[in-house]
Amino acid sequence: MPPFDVPEGDPFGPHNLPYGVFSPPGSSEQRVGVRLGDHVLDAGAAAHALGSPYASLLARPTLNPLLAAGRTAWSDVRRALTAWVTVPAHRETVEPLFHPLSSVTLHLPFEVADYVDFYASENHARNVGRIFRPDAADSLTPNWKHLPIGYHGRSGTVLVSGTDVVRPSGQRKAPTDPAPVFGPSVRLDIEAEVGFVVGAPSELGRPVPLGDFRDHVFGLCLLNDWSARDVQAWEYVPLGPFLGKSFATSVSAWITPLDALEEARVAPPERTHALLPYLDDTDEEPGGYDLRISVAVNGHVVSEPPFSTMYWTAAQQLAHMTVNGASLRTGDLYGSGTVSGPAEGQRGSLLELTWNGRDALELPDGKRTFLEDGDVVTLSAWAPGPGGVRVGLGEVTGRVTPRADPTG
Numbered sequence: 001m002p003p004f005d006v007p008e009g010d011p012f013g014p015h016n017l018p019y020g021v022f023s024p025p026g027s028s029e030q031r032v033g034v035r036l037g038d039h040v041l042d043a044g045a046a047a048h049a050l051g052s053p054y055a056s057l058l059a060r061p062t063l064n065p066l067l068a069a070g071r072t073a074w075s076d077v078r079r080a081l082t083a084w085v086t087v088p089a090h091r092e093t094v095e096p097l098f099h100p101l102s103s104v105t106l107h108l109p110f111e112v113a114d115y116v117d118f119y120a121s122e123n124h125a126r127n128v129g130r131i132f133r134p135d136a137a138d139s140l141t142p143n144w145k146h147l148p149i150g151y152h153g154r155s156g157t158v159l160v161s162g163t164d165v166v167r168p169s170g171q172r173k174a175p176t177d178p179a180p181v182f183g184p185s186v187r188l189d190i191e192a193e194v195g196f197v198v199g200a201p202s203e204l205g206r207p208v209p210l211g212d213f214r215d216h217v218f219g220l221c222l223l224n225d226w227s228a229r230d231v232q233a234w235e236y237v238p239l240g241p242f243l244g245k246s247f248a249t250s251v252s253a254w255i256t257p258l259d260a261l262e263e264a265r266v267a268p269p270e271r272t273h274a275l276l277p278y279l280d281d282t283d284e285e286p287g288g289y290d291l292r293i294s295v296a297v298n299g300h301v302v303s304e305p306p307f308s309t310m311y312w313t314a315a316q317q318l319a320h321m322t323v324n325g326a327s328l329r330t331g332d333l334y335g336s337g338t339v340s341g342p343a344e345g346q347r348g349s350l351l352e353l354t355w356n357g358r359d360a361l362e363l364p365d366g367k368r369t370f371l372e373d374g375d376v377v378t379l380s381a382w383a384p385g386p387g388g389v390r391v392g393l394g395e396v397t398g399r400v401t402p403r404a405d406p407t408g
Contacts, residue, residue, distance in 0.1 A: 003039035003098040004091060010037050011392030014086050015385050017078065018254035018394060019043075019063055019219070022104040030061035030107055035254055035394075036085050039098045046084055046097050054080070063110040063255065067199035067218050068330040074199065074218060078259055106253035108160040110197060113331035115153040115249065116321060117193075117225055117241075119144075120312035122269070124340035127352045145273040148312040148320045150334075153225075154246040158333065161253050161396045167373060167403055168247040170231035184403055185228035185244075187357070188371040191338040192295050192305050192348035192379050195223035195251055196314045198332035205325040210284050213315035214258060216328055220314070221252040222293070222379045222396040223335050229351055229370070251333070254394030261391060264290045264383035266308050278323050279316050287313030291393065293339055293381040295348065297371075300363050305339040305348040307381075373402045 006013045012035050022033040022040050033040040044059030052058075054077050057066045066077065084090050119125060122140070129139030143149065159165070167188060173180040199218035202208050208216055225245060232244025268281075268288040281287050291307035317334060338348040347353045350370055353361060360367040371377070378397040385391040 003036060003041070003095065004085065006037035009389055011382050011385075011390040012037055013389065014082055015389060016256065016260050016391050017081055017085070018256045018260070019066070019109060020254045020394070021062060021107045021109045022099070023107065024099055025103045032058045032060060032063060032066070033099075033104070034081055035101065036098070038101045040101055040104055041081075041085065041094065042097045042099070043081065046094050047080075049093050049097070050080075050084060050090065052077075052080055064331050067110060067197065068201070070200045071215050074257065075259065078257060106160060106162070108158065108251070109253060109255055111331050112155040112158045112333050113198075113329035114333070115155040115158060116150050116332075116334040117153050117245070118148050118150040118312065118317050118335060118337040120148055120310050120317065120337040121340045121348070122311040123309060123342050123346075124338040124348060124352065127340060127347065131351070131356045146276070147279070148317045150317070150321070150337075151240045153249065153335075155333070157246060158249045158251060159398070161250055161394065161398070163250065163398060164401045165226055165248045165250070165398045166401050168228045168231065168243070169403060170228060170243045171234055172230035173234045180234060185231055186370070187229035188400060189227040189229050189350045190295070190371070190377050191225040191227055192293055192303070193223040193225055193339060194289075194291060194307055194336040195221050196318075196334050196336070197221065197255055198328050198334075199330060200328075201330050202322060202328040204327040206327075207278065207325065208318055208322040208328065209278070210281055210287075210315045210319050213287075213318055217258060217314065217318065219255040219257040220261075220289070220393075221255050222381055222393050223252075224250040224377060224379055224396050224398060225335055225338075226250065226398070227349070227351075248398070249335070250396050250398045252394035252396050256391065256393055260385075261289060261383055263385050264391065266290045268313050269309060269311055278319055281313065281316060284315065287315045289314075289383065291381050291383050293348070293379060296378045296380070297361075297363060297368065298365055298376055299378075302361055302363075303345055303347055303353060305346050306341045307336070307339050309341050310336060310339065371400050373400055375400045
């Protein structure tokens, strides 16, 4: 089937056009690509062939130059790409520049500058509170309804979908153990999240207000923040996650531009506490996104978390991340935090799904509390699009492999 003839209703039709970086068959050269159905358009080659003023931004081995160009360029390029794949007059020029998706190698689509992970789902936070503080009067910490809690992660271990995840080792100590031990994590978990990719940087010392979110954030992607719960439990008091999180964070090979998600914008849940002015989005445009996520282990769906339930929005997270004067850099990535809905089948981590290992999941290939070597985790998602069509998000998949060194 010619690449232009995308089946009606395809979630990767011309209404979507996510960006990635690929190598053509038989080549190691990395090029910016745009997905249309089950094909990839060489965006740089198309821009050059059609005389686009943005050809130099697209003929690069990473998305960072396009990200840094800012909102006007993002809109112009998207408008041009839409025309290139829909206007019949361009077919003869553009068609030879497509590659079957199955024939290319996909790469991490942008160079990650900084990585921040948030904790924005009230359902997730309450579940975690009930698991670890069952006798507390409130399962939320006192600050949770007043600010988006987050921590600074490790950008160097952000991995593109399809990359194996080596089981991490570290110290762990159960409450009844007399001393800590060292070895591979035995409570390896996932966190189903959405990542937001920063394009235009900001000035040091100048906070980014809520209304400037779309001037700085280029798009979003699915994100799996792998977590070693046993390592995390021993190390995180009093400073927070470190080795239990920093070993791997998987992201999609495709970044969906915010402009493709206009129909998916929704209001966040009702606020129960008054917000300080820099976080008060009462008079702002709807800051939530209606993303329907599925979590599968070895091909079996175990959860379907709804992103629309997230208490803190991506705009509020960006505002909070910079309110102290911290600057944004092109390629900054921040995760939403685990996405969990109110129902048991909507929990975005095995920690919650198994209630910290108490209730094993029944899978076709056996029971699971936490991940075993060889397990493959896949996150997929879609959002409502124009005219009732779906907007697909690129999936995130990763296979757990054992450490090569049997001593840890």
